[in-house]
Amino acid sequence: MTRPDVLEHALTRPGRSITELKEFLRFPSVSSQPGHARDVRRCARWLAEHLRRIGLPDVRVIPTRRHPIVYASWCGAPGRPSVLIYGHYDVQPPEPLAEWRTAPFEPVVRGGSIYARGASDDKGQLFTHIKAIEAYLHTAGRLPVNVRLLFEGEEEIGSPNLLGFVKRNQDLLSCDTAVISDTAMPAEDRPALIFGLRGGLSLEMEVTGPAHDLHSGSFGGAIHNPLQVLCEILAGLHDPDGRVAIPGFYDSVRPVSATARERTAEAAPMDEEVLLNARAPRGWGEPGYTLHERVTIRPALTINGLCGGHCGPGGKGIIPARAIAKLSFRLVPDQDPHHVERLLRQTLSRRTPPTVGVSLRRLSAAFPVVLDRRHPVFRAAARAYEAGFGASPAFLRSGGTIPVVHAFQTILGIPTALVGFGLPDDRIHSPNEHFRLRHLFQGIATSIELLSQLGEFDETRTMRWKRNQADEQVQFRAGSP
């Protein structure tokens, strides 16, 4: 049971919370754009300073090869469990800029939501835990559990340096469980505990043809066009049904039992809901699965970007010298991103005509995860959602990717409670990203209750978690989720 004064402290100053979140959102901490590297660093420093201000004693900005990690801890509850709260303060590029109603890094509140790049993914969600911790420290002067905060600046580029950091700092990060708020609920009144995430493999493919752009009058019809080859190769990566047409791609996909699918179907968004959230006229994809299943228990390949030749106004009579595509796979257990990359390379080497060169560069790779939903941390999280949102959460898998969850599972040996406060139409990764203010405050309340629930476990119980965890590992290898 949460102390009422903690909740009151957290929720009676909404204006201050919004002002602080706006400060956080104002940093264009776009991790993928080298021009924003300084902004990412400034954002990390602001975040660290903010954590110090709310009373955390041990706050560090830890440099990596690219963007820094912000780490903080409070270990004033010996004998209580330790919780690792992860979030990311980097954001997706804001482009296309012309489609934003208000500037992406000038946050505004409109219709009960705060609009800015990163509002939902993940600054706004991450902020709920900061406000919960602040409320405890400013009222009780202590937290019900030990906490370690790990906020990274590279999630949107596939966490290239975080996994090494986790490996090298297992003692620093030693905890009983992790908590992450970086996922979505199916709808406003339907919270969800996410027990599975798709993995990711992000690649850049380049097709090179003639040494320089050619006049399409002088050479059109006689020289193979890199753009055309790129289209042919990409078109060939799906069969007409919408399945990925890379031999071997589905071989290691772990089947999901009919029972598990039925159980999920009760709580999962219907096709109509998925389409409404996508604002798309109709669905597409692999036959035999609902739209929700296609984005959770089935893998996918998406072309994220394609460019080559002339894209300005009017026409330009050229055969471009090269063309580039950005691709990303979303993978499910037990697909291994490195193996999928090898399969793609084999397919490309078979399908590349002798007229052009094709090269592939990996941008990031992340393993898929499925967590054992019977783990006690999920019960604590479910009770927290009930307190924050007045509803029991559904257990669902998500289509997204959070690379660190697999690292927590395999390196630290701990589960992660994916307690998301976003909504499917928050337009994350898209123009006009926003986060419901209601969810900001319900999220804070949920976090406060979650810390309280976790605090009620004693060390003996914690040990039982660890034993459970060992069982879980066995189950992971043996069965289906």
Added chain:
Amino acid sequence: MTRPDVLEHALTRPGRSITELKEFLRFPSVSSQPGHARDVRRCARWLAEHLRRIGLPDVRVIPTRRHPIVYASWCGAPGRPSVLIYGHYDVQPPEPLAEWRTAPFEPVVRGGSIYARGASDDKGQLFTHIKAIEAYLHTAGRLPVNVRLLFEGEEEIGSPNLLGFVKRNQDLLSCDTAVISDTAMPAEDRPALIFGLRGGLSLEMEVTGPAHDLHSGSFGGAIHNPLQVLCEILAGLHDPDGRVAIPGFYDSVRPVSATARERTAEAAPMDEEVLLNARAPRGWGEPGYTLHERVTIRPALTINGLCGGHCGPGGKGIIPARAIAKLSFRLVPDQDPHHVERLLRQTLSRRTPPTVGVSLRRLSAAFPVVLDRRHPVFRAAARAYEAGFGASPAFLRSGGTIPVVHAFQTILGIPTALVGFGLPDDRIHSPNEHFRLRHLFQGIATSIELLSQLGEFDETRTMRWKRNQADEQVQFRAGSP
């Protein structure tokens, strides 16, 4: 026979000619980019002023709906033929800028060539005629023929306003023949008289999917990706052999006789030469034809540009809301660009899946032409080439498109001598465009001799041209070139 003092005047001041050409090349007269509209106008005014300075009495800058036409005439040779000299002072966009060794609009001379956007296409080539006229006016005080100069600022966007201008001003433009230098010779010592040009049809295709970019984790696998649809549609527009896979596309292609093909093969570039000029490792395209034939007597479809989604550094996990492709057809007699557009629209409407929208916008359209190479103007041009380059020209068709040639043929009823001074590796439409200085001066000498040759025809002979022309029209309808 050209008067020696005319040649001497033209060729003994190379430094001045180069300085003037550099001034002309410094204008970024990029017709397709609205941001350069003022530069196009400034370039037109400079050109007009230059024509006045060399002594032409009647110079006009004629506004159109977009970029102005520069017109000038000298009609001081009554009873002599009239020659319409056409060129274009607009240029292609200079992008990609990073690939230029020196800035595209800061002309420099390097290794015997002048480097700048427009150096070969078409400012440098157009300039040869201006220098030839100047040499006559400054030495003899007169020209051997009447001339009308027509320099447009919209060739690179498909001459949208010139055809209407020609239609409305048939009296102003009334001439016995046209002369254009806007094509290439097969190699340095091998001039070519071009007797055929491919037509063009330039289009922008847009595929639209969801109302805004979607997170590819949340939706990848369930929502059709406009980029993927675009790739599938574009890949389907060629069959695996390299033929255009639009039903009916080849129906109106006029066959070329085996004799005509053999005759051309003797003078045409070999496959190896085409590849050398393209700096491409090997050829591609429609089976049964040489590379030169594929770009001259056969039509082609080229993707000139493709863009959608994320093209910046790193990855971005999105399904983009839309994707755009720039396409252009090169057409041969008797293909009609408007009919080809209808065929494409039919094909697209059959191949567009119900998950997306596809729209098509025409950017420009031009008819293909074949000229009767027995016309006497070609004999005059051949003698001019002999004088300027010391070699008889080959008779070849070109793969390029000059929209106005069809208008001269059908509206004014006159043939065009396509007396090109470019080379296949001038990198027109590409970074590091350049023009050989040797060809600039040999071009001036050729133009001087051509005007002289044309001046030797008397009015009786001119009348015979016109009768020939009537025959030609009949032949055009009936036979093959």
